[in-house]
Amino acid sequence: MRTIKEVAVLSGVSVRTLQYYDEIGLLKPAKVTGAGYRLYNDESINTLQQILLFKELEFPLKDIKRIMENPNFNKKEALSRQKTLLKAKRDRLNRLLDLIGRLEQGETYMSFKEFDLSEYIQALEQFKKENTEEIMKYWGSTEAFDEFIKRARDHESSIAQTAVEYYGSVEKYTDAMKESLSHFSENMEKMQKIKEKGYVEKNKLLMEQLTSDVSRDVKSEEVQNIIGQMLNLLDEEDQPTMDLGENYYDKLIDGYLHNPKLIEAMDQQYCKGASKFIGEALQYYLKKKNM
DSSP, X not given: OEEHHHHHHHXXXXXXHHHHHHHTTSSOOSEEOTXXXXXXXXXXXXXXXXXXXXXXXXXXXXXXHHHHHOTTSOHHHHHHHHHHHHHHHHHHHHHHHHHHHHHHTTOOOOOGGGSOOHHHHHHHHHHHHHOHHXXXXXXXXXXXXXXXXXXXXXXXXXXXXXXXXXXXXXXXXXXXXXXXXXXXXXXXXXXXXXXXXXXXXXXXXXXXHHTTXXXXXXXXXXXXXXXXXHHTOSOGGGOOOOOOOTTHHHHHHHHHHHOHHHHHHHHHHTOTTHHHHHHHHHHHHHHHHTO
């Protein structure tokens, strides 16, 4: 038997990490003494080695736990899938290193091909494979979802550019989309409730109130109160689980203030100057909130 400190030294894993693995049921000690000391036998150490292998392969802890607990889990398929994802990451890093090398040599052109969506598209393919029932329910057919994936492939560069603008990197965008996909059914049900509970109509009324007089000071309590209601429209239980990106509101405000097509559309729908008014009101609200 080895103490938790001895296992920590042997494996290079901190004592706190081993304690955490015990707390979440991932790696239980073989024995706990009357004084509360955790002891590990050879079997425990072999299990830890497997956990560290999966962790090194970038499996999430929840997936590692599922693999370790389920003897019927297809480890070979899981490893194959992870191998594909790691290859995609490797290829992306190689392209980025090549790009850096070219930039160091004075090249000024940057193509968004360096920021490919291989991992994101792989996640979509895997989602289709594992969630056929949900896709049939909310997309109508797997063919419709295939068409969605095809559009992602066909417009990879433009999607990558948007991903970088909104999320800071393709990797952050991919992580956000994976998280959203993991809550797909839940999010689709919430989207339906948003329609049923009249949130769309409420937002429309608030927008009409906001643009009813664009001569008002955007900093006024009246205007800022409407903006606050719009941004906090959904009840907590009705909010979909999705990350809009760290730059989402900056891009939204920029659109209201500088995008000719959006400005024209908003001004035609409400009144002249509406887009600029909305953008400035939203900008002040968020600036004040973050002060």
